[in-house]
Amino acid sequence: MSAYLLNLAELGTIFALLSLSLNVLIGYGGIFSVAHAVFFGVGAYAGAQIALHLAPDVLLAALGGGLAAGVLSFALALPALRVRGEYFVVASLGLQMVATTVFTEAQGITGGYGGLVGIPPPSLFGLDISSPRLFLSVCIAILLAVMAGVHALMRGSFGRSLMAVRDSESAAEAFGKIVPILKTLAVVLGCIIAGAAGGLFALQMSFVNVESFTLDQSVLIMAMVIIGGVGTLLGPLLGTALLLLLPAALSFLPGIPPTELGAVQQGIYGLAMTLLMIFRPGGIAGRAEGRR
Amino acid sequence: MSPILSVRGLAKHFGGVAAVQGVDLDLPAGLITALVGPNGAGKTTLFNLITGAVEADTGRVMLAGTELARRTPARMARLGVARSFQDLRLFQSMSVQANVLTAIEPHAWFWQPGGRRAHARRLQATEMALAETGLSALADALAAELAYAERKFLSLARILATGAQIWLLDEPASGLDPASRARFSALLRKHAGQGVAICLVEHNLDIVSALADRIVFLDQGRKLAEGEPQAILRDPALAAIYFGERRA
Ligand SMILES: Nc1ncnc2c1ncn2[C@@H]1O[C@H](COP(=O)(O)OP(=O)(O)OP(=O)(O)O)[C@@H](O)[C@H]1O
Numbered sequence: 042m043s044a045y046l047l048n049l050a051e052l053g054t055i056f057a058l059l060s061l062s063l064n065v066l067i068g069y070g071g072i073f074s075v076a077h078a079v080f081f082g083v084g085a086y087a088g089a090q091i092a093l094h095l096a097p098d099v100l101l102a103a104l105g106g107g108l109a110a111g112v113l114s115f116a117l118a119l120p121a122l123r124v125r126g127e128y129f130v131v132a133s134l135g136l137q138m139v140a141t142t143v144f145t146e147a148q149g150i151t152g153g154y155g156g157l158v159g160i161p162p163p164s165l166f167g168l169d170i171s172s173p174r175l176f177l178s179v180c181i182a183i184l185l186a187v188m189a190g191v192h193a194l195m196r197g198s199f200g201r202s203l204m205a206v207r208d209s210e211s212a213a214e215a216f217g218k219i220v221p222i223l224k225t226l227a228v229v230l231g232c233i234i235a236g237a238a239g240g241l242f243a244l245q246m247s248f249v250n251v252e253s254f255t256l257d258q259s260v261l262i263m264a265m266v267i268i269g270g271v272g273t274l275l276g277p278l279l280g281t282a283l284l285l286l287l288p289a290a291l292s293f294l295p296g297i298p299p300t301e302l303g304a305v306q307q308g309i310y311g312l313a314m315t316l317l318m319i320f321r322p323g324g325i326a327g328r329a330e331g332r333r
Numbered sequence: 334m335s336p337i338l339s340v341r342g343l344a345k346h347f348g349g350v351a352a353v354q355g356v357d358l359d360l361p362a363g364l365i366t367a368l369v370g371p372n373g374a375g376k377t378t379l380f381n382l383i384t385g386a387v388e389a390d391t392g393r394v395m396l397a398g399t400e401l402a403r404r405t406p407a408r409m410a411r412l413g414v415a416r417s418f419q420d421l422r423l424f425q426s427m428s429v430q431a432n433v434l435t436a437i438e439p440h441a442w443f444w445q446p447g448g449r450r451a452h453a454r455r456l457q458a459t460e461m462a463l464a465e466t467g468l469s470a471l472a473d474a475l476a477a478e479l480a481y482a483e484r485k486f487l488s489l490a491r492i493l494a495t496g497a498q499i500w501l502l503d504e505p506a507s508g509l510d511p512a513s514r515a516r517f518s519a520l521l522r523k524h525a526g527q528g529v530a531i532c533l534v535e536h537n538l539d540i541v542s543a544l545a546d547r548i549v550f551l552d553q554g555r556k557l558a559e560g561e562p563q564a565i566l567r568d569p570a571l572a573a574i575y576f577g578e579r580r581a
C-alpha cells in the first residue's frame with residue numbers, strides 16, 4: 042500500500058469511529074448535535090498534550106481524549122437536554138461556535154490558531170508503532186473493539202430504551218424510562234468515543250489545530266452518518282468511506298480546476314443529503330422505506 | 334371493596350379552559366370502570382393528571398392508601414400504574430417484540446439488573462403478552478407495519494407484560510371490528526378477574542354496557558354521575574348531554 046493510501050486508511054478508521062459515535066446520538070437517541078467536532082477537538086488537544094508531556098502512547102491518548110470529552114459532554118448534556126429537540130440543534134450550534142473561539146484563543150492549552158506541533162510519533166506500551174502499518178492496525182483494532190461494544194449496547198436494553206425514547210418520549214416515560222438519564226448516557230458515550238478518536242487523530246497527524254474542529258467538520262461527520270444510514274451498524278462506516286473517498290476521487294476527475302474542488306464537493310454532499318432525505322431517509326444502509 | 338387507586342379533587346385549567354374540575358375517582362381492584370363523556374370532557378386529561386404527565390393545579394392521588402405527591406409518568410409506571418394512549422404512541426421503528434420487551438426494561442443504566450435470569454423472565458413475559466394479544470406470529474414485524482387492530486393490541490400487550498395492577502386505557506377499543514372487540518373484551522375481563530383495576534375511556538356505549546362494572550360520567554371537566562351501567566345509561570339527562578354534545 043502506498044503511503045498515501047495508508048494515510049487515507051488511518052484517517053478513514055478515525056473518522057469511522059467519529060461517525061459511529063455520532064450515530065449513537067442521532068441514530069439511536071434521535072439527538073441531533075452539530076457540535077460533534079468540538080468533542081473530537083477536545084479529545085485531540087487532550088491527546089496531544091498527553092503525547093507532548095507524558096508519553097505518545099496510543100491507548101493513553103485515546104483514553105485521555107475520551108475522558109476529557111466525556112467529562113465536558115456530561116457537564117453540558119444535563120442542562121442542554123432539558124430543551125426540546127429542535128432547540129437542542131440550536132444549542133449545539135451555539136456550543137460549536139463558542140468552542141471554535143475557545144480553541145483559537147486558549148493559547149496555553151490549544152496553541153491558539155497555530156495549534157500544537159511536534160507531537161512525537163506514536164507508541165504502544167513503550168513500543169514504537171510509528172510505522173503507518175502498525176499504527177493503522179492499532180487504530181483498526183480499537184475501531185473493531187468500539188464497534189463490538191456499541192453494537193452490544195445498542196442491541197440490548199439500552200439501545201431499545203434509547204430508540205423507544207426517540208420514537209415516543211411520552212410513551213417511553215409511561216413505561217418507566219427516565220428520559221434525561223438515558224439521553225445523557227447516550228451523549229456522554231458518543232462523546233467519549235469522539236474524544237478517543239480525537240486522541241488518535243492527534244497522533245496520526247502529529248499536529249492539531251482548530252481547523253479540524255470547526256462547524257464544517259461537524260457537518261461532515263453528520264453527513265457521513267446520515268448518508269450512510271442512521272441507526273445501523275454499518276451505515277456510518279459506509280458513509281465515512283464514501284465521503285472520505287469522494288475528494289480523492291474528484292481530484293482524479295478531469296475538467297475540475299483544483300481551486301473549485303471544495304465547492305464541487307460541498308455541492309455533491311448537499312445534493313446527496315437532499316436526495317437521500319427525499320428518496321431514502323434511512324440512508325444507504327437503512328431500510329428502503331422511510332421511518333414514519 | 335377498598336379502592337386501590339383513589340383520586341380526590343383533581344383539577345386542571347389550560348388558560349381559560351377548565352379541563353378537569355375537582356374530580357373524585359375510585360378504582361377498586363378487579364373492577365372495570367368506564368370513563369364516559371362527550372369529546373373534550375377531560376377524560377384524557379384526567380389520565381394525564383393521575384400519571385403526572387400533566388401537573389395538576391390541585392387534588393390528590395392515593396395508591397393503596399398512600400398519597401403520591403410528586404407524580405411523574407416514570408414513577409407511576411414503577412408503582413404499577415400503566416396507561417395507554419388515545420393515539421397509541423407505539424415505538425414505530427421497533428419490532429413488535431422489542432416494543433413489549435422495552436416496556437418492561439425501565440432501568441436507565443446501560444444494562445438491566447438481574448443478569449441473564451431476569452432477562453429470560455422478561456423475554457417470557459413478552460412472549461406471553463404477545464400470545465395473549467394474538468401477536469406472536471408478528472413478533473419480528475415492525476410496529477409501523479401493523480394493521481389497525483394489531484396496533485391496538487400491541488398497545489395493550491405492552492401494558493399486559495408489565496404486570497401492572499392498575500390500567501388506564503384511553504379508547505383502547507375504538508374502531509375495532511366486532512371479532513377483535515370480542516377478543517379485547519375477553520382479555521380485559523380475564524385480567525379484571527385476576528384483580529387488575531381497569532379504567533377505560535370508551536365512546537361506544539354497547540361496549541361500555543357489556544364490559545363495564547361501573548360508569549363514571551364526565552362532562553366539561555366535572556363528574557356528573559357515577560354508578561351501575563344500566564342506571565347511568567338509562568338516565569335521560571345524561572343521554573341528552575352525551576348525544577347532544579356528540580352530535581353538535
Ligand atoms: N395540553 C393541553 N393544552 C391546552 N388545552 C388542553 C390540553 N389538553 C387538553 N386540553 C383541553 O382540555 C379539554 C379536555 O380535553 P381532553 O383531551 O382531556 O378531553 P377528552 O375527554 O379526552 O376528549 P376526547 O373524547 O376528544 O378524547 C379540551 O377542551 C382540550 O382542548
Ligand SMILES: [Mg+2]
Nearest residue numbers: 376377378419
Ligand atoms: Mg381523549
